[in-house]
Amino acid sequence: MPSFVQYLREKDEEKLFRYLVYSGYFILGVSIVLYFVLPRFGAAMMGRLNGIFRNPNGIGIYAALFGMLAIVIFNFRPSSFSRKDHWTGIVLISLVLLLSGSRNSMVSLLLFIMLVPLCRISNITGILFVVVLGVFGFWLLNNLEALVADLGYAEFFRLDTLDMASGRIYVWEAAWLEIQQKGFWAGEGFAYAEEVRWMGKYYEVIPDLVQHQGNIHNSYLTFWMNIGLIGMLLFFVPLIGYFFKAMFKTHFAFPLLVSAGFLAFFESWLTASLNSWSIIFYITLTLLLQGKYFPPTQKEVSLHLQKTEE
Secondary structure, X not given: OHHHHHHHHHHHHHHHHHHHHHHHHHHHHHHHHHHHHOHXXXXXXXXXXXXXXXXXXXXHHHHHHHHHHHHHHHHHOHHHXXXXXXXXXXXXXXXXXXXXXXXXXXXXXXXXXXXXXXXXXXXXXXXXXHHHHHHHHHHHHHHHHHXXXXXXXXXXXXXXXXXXXXXXXXXXXXXXXXXXXXXXXXXXXXXXXXXXXXXXXXXXXXXXXXXXXXXXXXXXXXXXXXXXXXXXHHHHHHHHHHHHXXXXXXXXXXXXXXXXXXXXXXXXXXXXXXXOOHHHHHHHHHHHHXXXXXXXXXXXXXXXXXXXXX
């Protein structure tokens, strides 16, 4: 992935950036059209936007990660995009996040937007902000339900499912019990977490687990169950190392680390190498590792060769 992205940037950075941005716009735009024109396909239960991902959280994660990529691209090559391009992105991403009701995706993108200007001052400023936010978060969690209800957004934020993270708490508890019983160090093998049959043994211990649908909804627990603590260290230590390397080149690295890390806590999108979400994440990280530069386009090279021949 890094080598391919670098090759495309060196060949024609402007074209690569335009393709990435406009293809993202197309995916979000088609999802919104389906929601209104073909609601049976484009909308999930409770009227949430499904889009072409057929899952509200799936399209929400895509919108958040694509939003981070778009912000990076707009800052790396501002002359290649008009104000209309910027507003198109703002409208599409905002609509998708609001219609999908993906709370985790909203918070993740908001974290990124808040951290970027702070890290532009200094990465230390961004780190201190995250520490303060983490401390403040405990108070916020204890008072969030009352605050949201007072503002009149209880139905929008699905307040009745907020305290148990839409049932995720139950499956996280079961997953942790399973990890401690077997596969703590080396895991149980790839895709073991997806075989939801293992949950059955915990129905008596955690009765509410019976109502849960889907997998673990947590990238870290999914990694741990599949490849163990050893595999997690082998994956995350180099990955975090790449982020630290990128932090010396651009102020977008730490915001991406925090925001994507937060988003991975509520869904298992990071555990697959080339799904619709992780590929956006890795493209963004690759751009940050390469840094901001403006290699000549093919047109510029051709003009230079013509002048040289003359």
